[in-house]
Amino acid sequence: MELKRAAVLLVEDEPFLRELIGAWFTRVAGKVLLAENGAEALRVLAAHKIDLVVSDVRMPVMDGVTLLRHISQKAHKPCVILLTGFSDLSPRQAHDLGAEALLEKPIRREELLRVAQRSLAEANEVWRKRPVVMPSMKLKASFTSLAAAQGKGKIAFGRRGFCIESGRTLRVGPVKFAVDFKADHRVLSGEGEVRWIAPEEGQAGIEITHVDDASRAWVVDLLRRSGALPFIPASTRATDTSSRGVKAA
DSSP states (O other): OOGGGOEEEEEOSSHHHHHHHHHHHHTTSSEEEEESSHHHHHHHHHHSOOSEEEEESSOSSSOHHHHHHHHHTSSSOOEEEEEESSSSSOHHHHHHHTOSEEEESSOOHHHHHHHHHHHHSOHHHHTTSOOSSOOSOEEEEEESOHHHHHHTTSEEEOSSEEEEEOTTOOOSEEEEEEEEEGGGTEEEEEEEEEEEEETTTTEEEEEEEEEOHHHHHHHHHHHHHHTOOOSSOSOTTOTTOTTTTOOOO
C-alpha cells in the first residue's frame, strides 16, 4: 500500500509533537487521525480502519507497549512504528512484540516517512530493491535443513526478518547474508540490517531489506505461511513464535 492511500493514526501525549508530526503525515497520507494516549487510540481503532499506527512509547493512561499488545490481539493488525525518547524499550523487545520499527526522538521527518512507506509496502515489493551500497559485513550459515535448524533452535523467522545463532561476529548495521538449507536445496540470500545483537547469547536479529531473485518467492511464501506475530523474534528458541515447524516448500 502507498502512504498516500493509507489511514494513519498518530498517538502522542505531547501536544506540540502531536500537531507537528500529524502535519507531516497530513501532507502525504490518505487520512490522519490523532490520539493523545493508548486508550484513546483503541477507541479510534474500534471506529476506523487504520493501516499504520505511529505511537510514542511513554504516555499516561496507556503507554505504547500496552497499545501494541492490544493491537496484536486484533483480527485486523495495522503496522506499528514506535517512537521513544528513552532507552526503556530495546529494539529486540519492540520487534518481538511486532513493531515494524523503533525510532528514537528527536524524529527526523524524512526518516519517519521513509520507514512508514516501507512498513506499508508488501515484502515482495520491498525486497526487490538492492541496496545502493553493498554491506561490508557478511553472514554465512549452513544447516542440514530448515526444519532441523528450527528444531534445534538455530534460526527463527518473523514477518520481515529472522533471529539466528551468530556467535560473536556481528554488529548492528548493514549485512549481506547467505543461509543454506542443504537438504531443502534452498538458500536465503540477500541483504539486511542487524537490528540487535545479544553477544552473551550468541544471537542476532536481522531485518530483511533485499532478497536475491533466486530465493525471493520462496522466502515471501515461507514468511506468509508462518503466520508469525514478531517482526523479528527475540530468540531462536522462542516457544511463542509460530514460525517453528514451517517447512521449505
